[in-house]
Amino acid sequence: MKTIDDLLRQGVEGKRVFVRADLNVPQDGTTITDDGRIRAVLPTIKALTAAGAKVVVASHLGRPKGAPDPAFTLRFAASRLGELLGRPVAFAGDTIGSEAHAAVAGLDNGQVAVLENLRFHPGETSKDPAERAELAARLAAFADVYVGDGFGAVHRQHASVAELPRLMPKYAGYLIATEVGVLRKLTEDVRRPYVVVLGGAKVSDKLAVIDQLLDKADRLLIGGGMAYTFLKAKGYEVGISLLQEDQVPIVTEYMQRAEKNGVELVLPVDILAAAEFPDLKTKAPADHVTVDADKIPSDKEGLDIGPRTRELYASKLADAATIFWNGPLGVFEHPDYAGGTRAIAQALVDSDAFTVVGGGDSAAAVRTLGFDENAFGHISTGGGASLEYLEGKTLPGLAALED
Numbered sequence: 001m002k003t004i005d006d007l008l009r010q011g012v013e014g015k016r017v018f019v020r021a022d023l024n025v026p027q028d029g030t031t032i033t034d035d036g037r038i039r040a041v042l043p044t045i046k047a048l049t050a051a052g053a054k055v056v057v058a059s060h061l062g063r064p065k066g067a068p069d070p071a072f073t074l075r076f077a078a079s080r081l082g083e084l085l086g087r088p089v090a091f092a093g094d095t096i097g098s099e100a101h102a103a104v105a106g107l108d109n110g111q112v113a114v115l116e117n118l119r120f121h122p123g124e125t126s127k128d129p130a131e132r133a134e135l136a137a138r139l140a141a142f143a144d145v146y147v148g149d150g151f152g153a154v155h156r157q158h159a160s161v162a163e164l165p166r167l168m169p170k171y172a173g174y175l176i177a178t179e180v181g182v183l184r185k186l187t188e189d190v191r192r193p194y195v196v197v198l199g200g201a202k203v204s205d206k207l208a209v210i211d212q213l214l215d216k217a218d219r220l221l222i223g224g225g226m227a228y229t230f231l232k233a234k235g236y237e238v239g240i241s242l243l244q245e246d247q248v249p250i251v252t253e254y255m256q257r258a259e260k261n262g263v264e265l266v267l268p269v270d271i272l273a274a275a276e277f278p279d280l281k282t283k284a285p286a287d288h289v290t291v292d293a294d295k296i297p298s299d300k301e302g303l304d305i306g307p308r309t310r311e312l313y314a315s316k317l318a319d320a321a322t323i324f325w326n327g328p329l330g331v332f333e334h335p336d337y338a339g340g341t342r343a344i345a346q347a348l349v350d351s352d353a354f355t356v357v358g359g360g361d362s363a364a365a366v367r368t369l370g371f372d373e374n375a376f377g378h379i380s381t382g383g384g385a386s387l388e389y390l391e392g393k394t395l396p397g398l399a400a401l402e403d
């Protein structure tokens with residue numbers, strides 16, 4: 001894989017460089033609540049602008065349905081990028097339309113333009129390769145060179161990630177190079193006990209990786225929205241909690257395999273549950289109860305792991321030599337349900353293990369809950385991406401950067 005340093009050695013002055021970033025940052029309306037993913041791509045963008053390139057930055061944000069949706073605009077991320085760079089950044093209000101063409105055509109050497117959300121175009125995430133190829137060809141018109149630096153999306157077979165780099169000279173940016181460097185260590189030489197903590201809300205994506213983790217990890221601690229499919233598989237009622245009903249048979253099989261392989265699969269023993277999802281805007285106190293994991297009321301949903309589970313998980317992390325954590329243990333965006341996530345973050349900080357935290361929301365949680373980033377071994381910008389990398393899968397966005 002060629003890196004941006006190879007590109008810089010050749011010189012990029014006056015060249016149009018397409019940087020596929022992951023600017024999928026958490027937002028509260030128009031306010032970015034954590035800009036870690038924007039800061040993570042700054043080294044690449046700064047190196048390119050310093051070398052006189054015309055930099056075209058593109059990303060997705062959230063999961064819009066293949067059409068423009070103001071709730072998912074990249075406008076605010078673009079403006080934060082400008083603040084962090086300390087220079088104005090042009091923003092195109094469309095992805096491949098007249099605004100995008102004008103913004104790119106208007107770039108002088110060393111300037112930056114950000115295109116509107118790639119997922120406003122159905123070709124980005126389409127299952128049809130021809131549709132993806134069509135979008136990739138249109139994006140290719142904007143640039144002479146491709147730099148892949150959106151690590152959080154390299155596991156996606158999407159047009160700008162997997163197809164576009166095949167149409168022009170391509171290089172890995174500094175973020176991808178750093179992420180792969182750290183995560184490779186976890187696949188090659190993992191110190192044991194190796195404990196994996198899995199939570200979050202992207203349940204169907206992440207259940208799939210457990211298959212491989214059952215051959216690699218010594219212990220798996222399950223929380224967040226993931227937990228309820230497991231509790232259901234154990235025969236418990238989970239009320240109106242996040243549930244991947246169709247995956248219950250697979251999870252049952254995972255639990256049997258874990259026992260056979262001697263992998264400790266640990267589930268919550270108590271839960272904070274409420275009749276309503278909390279208001280994340282006002283953060284008004286939420287009316288909730290703490291219940292045993294097998295006693296979730298039928299009209300309530302689980303929103304965080306309870307105090308006994310926090311203690312149990314901390315004890316299961318204490319002797320670890322390596323810890324990988326992806327996915328908040330609860331709805332940490334609301335103070336009443338941040339306790340589980342805080343307890344796990346604290347357990348990582350307290351342990352002597354090599355600790356890796358992965359995922360947009362997990363990384364944001366660590367920072368917004370006030371932890372020092374330096375107290376962790378590595379904070380990865382990718383959750384699904386790092387999990388799939390650790391699985392040993394070929395990731396489309398990395399394969400496409402290879403010669």
Ligand SMILES: Nc1ncnc2c1ncn2[C@@H]1O[C@H](COP(=O)(O)OP(=O)(O)O)[C@@H](O)[C@H]1O
Pocket residue numbers: 199200201202203223224225242302303304326327328329330331332333358359360361362363382383384
């Ligand atoms: N029990 C739960 N029910 C619903 N959502 C949850 C629950 N626990 C955690 N979450 C949500 O999971 C989201 C993060 O999930 P995910 O995107 O999978 O993590 P990451 O971005 O770290 O990979 C957070 O917004 C959090 O509120």
Ligand SMILES: O=C(OP(=O)(O)O)[C@H](O)COP(=O)(O)O
Pocket residue numbers: 022024062063152153156202358359360361381382383384385
């Ligand atoms: O937030 C992301 O992934 P993550 O939640 O696994 O860290 C990436 O931006 C990828 O987004 P996607 O899972 O909608 O493809």
